[in-house]
Each structure stands twice: as structure tokens, then as C-alpha cells.
Amino acid sequence: MRLTVIGGGHVGRVLGRLLGTRGGFIVADVLARSAASANEAAAFIGAGRPLDAYPALAVADVYMLSVTDDQIVPACEALAASVPLKGAVVFHCSGALASNLLQAARDAGAFVASVHPIRSFADMEAVAAAFDGTFCGVEGDAQALDVLLPALSAIGARAVQIDASAKTVYHAAAVFASNYLVTVLDAALRAYQAAGIPEDVARELARPLASESMENVFRLGAAPALSGPIARGDMATVQRQHDAVAAWDPATGQLYDALVSPTVALAARKRAHRP
Secondary structure (H helix, E strand, O other): OEEEEEOOOHHHHHHHHHHHHOOOOEEEEEEOOOHHHHHHHHHHHOOOEEEOOHHHOOOOOEEEEOOOHHHHHHHHHHHHHHOOOOOOEEEEOOOOOOHHHHHHHHHOOOEEEEEEEOOOOOOHHHHHHOOOOOEEEEEEOHHHHHHHHHHHHHOOOEEEEOOHHHHHHHHHHHHHHHHHHHHHHHHHHHHHHHOOOOHHHHHHHHHHHHHHHHHHHHHHOHHHHOOOHHHHOOHHHHHHHHHHHHHHOHHHHHHHHHHHHHHHHHHHHHHHOOO
16 A cells, blocks of 8 residues: 655654555655655655655555644645545544544545554654554544554554544643653752752652652552552641742642642542552
């Protein structure tokens, strides 16, 4: 089957290479915003005709929109206006948005889906070389998934079907597990420094606490892994800590306060499941 890659970014380049070498596709066209980007993307993929204009696209069986979230709708509309899509598969790679944004392609007779690889693509060569086992959140038309799921399996991906109506919550899960985790650890490091501990020492103090807590979550589950004053029911200590943190740094005090209620609920779950 012929695959066209629209978008010359990291995700499109890596998936284009993998799908073209291991996924059973022939990469036909590689379209990007500029000729230079299209040439670079095609070179990384190792195949494909570099293009920078939609009217030059040839007909393909599958079209991958690896563009930024704000460009998914206009890219899909431009695609639908440029080539016949009846019976084709069109999918995008956003983690935050659902496949229903590809309505222009669906109206043109295509089957639509979304495929979101749960990886950091900063180092494209490293990801392409070690893609096996990568989870991909997928949703969309059954006919589209019938084509895409075998291809994902062939490149070593582990597809997880998700509820399209909860796509934004699904993406927020990654933000909690990655971005906000860093924010919370930054608060811990700054609090240590406020107590007179140098930053390099603070990182070493926090490392075993953070590492062991994460290992316990992944091994036991979140509720059994919870420890500390809230898990013990020591709310007097929690109040003293909140007051001290708020006096030191009001914004961090608000963060501490925001985490109390969900941690209390987590502690209740821990007590409810305790043997």
C-alpha cells in the first residue's frame, strides 16, 4: 500500500521510516511546509518524493497527518481538496485530539483514525532504532484500524484502543505522569534549598524518595504506594506544613493545598483495600 506523509516533523519522519521499512508500506510522497523540510524528511525516511504543495500529491492508500494540532483541520481540508480520498485511510498523530477532526476526509469517503505514539521524539534516530514495545493510543473507524493495527504491530508498537470522547483526558494523563511530576519535584528541590540545603545535595536527597515511590506505584498501584502524613491521618502535620510552605512561597503553598484533597481520597482508597 502507498503511504503519504504530510508533515516533516520528528514524528512523521520516524513513523514514515518505520512504516516504510517494516510496516508493509511504500512511502510515496513526503509533504512539508518548505522544500528544505520536505527534502530533509524524505532523506530521514529513506523514501518518498519531497513536496511542498498539496496539488502535487499523487493518490495514495494511506495518508498520515503528522502536523501540529492546530494544523490538523486545515491540512485535512487541503488534502481532501487535492486528491480523491474515497476508500483511503487518513490518520493523524495527535495525542490530545480525536479523529473526528478529520471530517473533511470522512466527507470525501475516507476512513479516519488517530495514532499517538507515547514516546519522546527528541532523538529521532534513537527512537527509530528502539521503537519495539512503544505504546500507541489508537481510535477511529474500524476500517481504518483494520489497516493500521497490523502495520503498527509490524513495527513493534503496542496499540491501545482508547475512547475518542476521552482523548483530551487521555493526553492529560501523560502530562500528569511526566510534566507535572517534574513540577512537583521542582517544588521539593526548592523547599530543600529553602531549608539551607545546596541544590546538588537536594537532588540526591530527593532521588531515593522519588525513585522508590515511583517504583512502588508501578509495582503495587498508587493507593498501596502512598505513605506520609496523609496516609497516616496526621492532618495536624499537613496543616503545619501547608502554613510553612505558604509563608515561604505562596505559589508553592497553593500547589501543596491543591494536592491535599486528592491525596486524602487516595489514602481512603488505601485504607479501604487494606487486608
